[in-house]
Amino acid sequence: MKAFQEKNKANFCPGCGNILIYAAMKLALSRASIKESDAIFVFDVGCSGNYADKINARSVHTLHGRAIPFACGVKIADNKKLVIVNAGDGAVFHEGVNHLIEAATQDIAIVLIVHNNQNFALTKGQKISKNPNFGLNLAKNSGAKFCHLVEKPDIKNLSELFQNAFKHKGFSYIEIIQSCPTFSF
């Protein structure tokens, strides 16, 4: 099977915003000619995290909120690897918010993709209490130099942004506002 292809059938809701984000990520990986052995994918827990065993890649499905420090450990130990974290707003803004601050402050060169569907979807749509620019401001104020909030994602703008993030030498923060067809109202 080719690198980064779908190994198992994805189980997102029809119309889920994650589908677009992962399509753009895979496009960016292929455009940037990243080899399977050169990239490590760290997934948090949540809808976005359920993609961990769907992609044919070296991936790790960690605990809720702990994808960022795990990825930092991987990057510190093996600097040559491209380390990509996929996590939701529940993981990055709530459960593991201190890890976002640490990764940005220490400028550890991981690529953090925040799938912001504005709710805790996997536990059936509890509302998130953070304001719209919370993550972006936090990452910026913690010293992250590569920070982007994508409010209207499309495959072109996202995949280009991801390619730039892959090239960035420090910590990269990309937050995507995604639709949640089941719990967005």
Next chain:
Amino acid sequence: MRIALKITGSGGVLSSGVIFLKILNKMGLFVKAEREFPSLIKGGVHNFLIDFSDEEIFSNSKNHDVLCDFENSTIYAFKEKLLIPNDLGKLKNTVFIGALCAIFNFEKNICKKVVSEYFKKFKEENLSAFEIGFAKINSEKYTLKIRGDQVFKKQKIVNGNEAIAIGAFRSGLSHYFAYPMSPATSVINYLPDSVSKMISADEISAVSMCLGAMYSGKNALTATSSGGFDLMTETISASGIMEIPLVVVLAQRPGPGTGLPTWDSQDNINLAVYGGHGDFPKSVLSISDANSAISIMPKAFMLAKKHRIPVIVLTQKSIAESYYSTIPESKKEIFKFLKYEKLINADEHDLEGNSIEGGELARKSMIKRMSKMKEVIKDMPKNVIFGPKKAEISFVATGSVIGAVRDSISVLKENGVSANLLEITSIWPLEKNIIKEFFSNNKKVIMVEQNYTGQLGGLIEKECEVKFFDCLHKFDGISFSYEDIIKFYNESVSRKK
């Protein structure tokens, strides 16, 4: 011959203690020293307990032969009160060292060399302060001349946390992540420059980074204390299901809560054995002194990497803040380990790592992981017996208590009582046969441990279906002395006659 020295005061106690240890080492004497101090940066009462002998000793005494009181400028030497000049400000401590060297009839030039090597600044001032102290004592009055043999002269003074660092480096350590917490903090100070060190945002971050680095095929370590370990348990459990090796040093201090940050306990044995949600294979080892730390750390890494399990190494404040005479082993003992290529999953998964739901596959995955424990137990260090196989009175102990019990056994022997000790280094999984055999050979077995509920004793009784003759529990934060154990022995035996 054994001498117990105590240095007490509110400033300069540590440096004076360390200098005097170096002098004792030069005299070829075997030492065991421990620091007692409050959770403060300046002020409060600090104690430096130094026991030294021309034979091997393992613990610090409760009583003293010589007491240096910095606050009152007094030395009580063998029950005699000596006043020391106190108008020398910060140099006062060196005056004390001079006086001590004269009391023990140490060669002045050797001692002065140690003092001059220690002080990079104010060398001349300290040397003249040493002379003042040395001249103050009429050394003809003190005829004691204690010197060690040639073997001891090759030894170094090694701190307990330093020994953990030496042991970890022997295992091929390349990364260290930690959040500072007494008494585990100082491990970082003793690691060589070739090890990458990072102070993380918190213990959760430290242990997660460790796990990430281990996933990358590197040797990583974190050390923490009681409350910090509480925060780590979630990741330790994850290490169990993800089957990524992990080594965590747990330096015990009296809990609960913030507890007594700078004092001693063994009340995290349950936490180490039972900590972390769910059933997963793990190993818990315990160190008892510098030598055991140096030899056990490579075993911890071997167990973790060979079986892909979390390994917890227990230590405690009275080891972390103690100094030991030892010849540190520096030979590398690196266990080779392959990097992961497949999916790693903290969700329950099949053999390929794919997430699964409840049912037969989940049952099989659990059995596959838990069956590792049968293999782990074969690779655990053996728990050994100190003293004869059979004895009138027997003890079981772990950690730094082992040292105190060993010393009490030699005192009992002098009094015509034969005693032995089962030293528990491998706490989990527990090798039952050795313990059962020890109980069948010895009728009066006493458990000695430093917690309120008898955590290790309870575990042994439950696992091995044995019953202790008596238990000695200490939970005041002060480490065991051999006098405590002798006193308990006398009371226990007369009480149960």
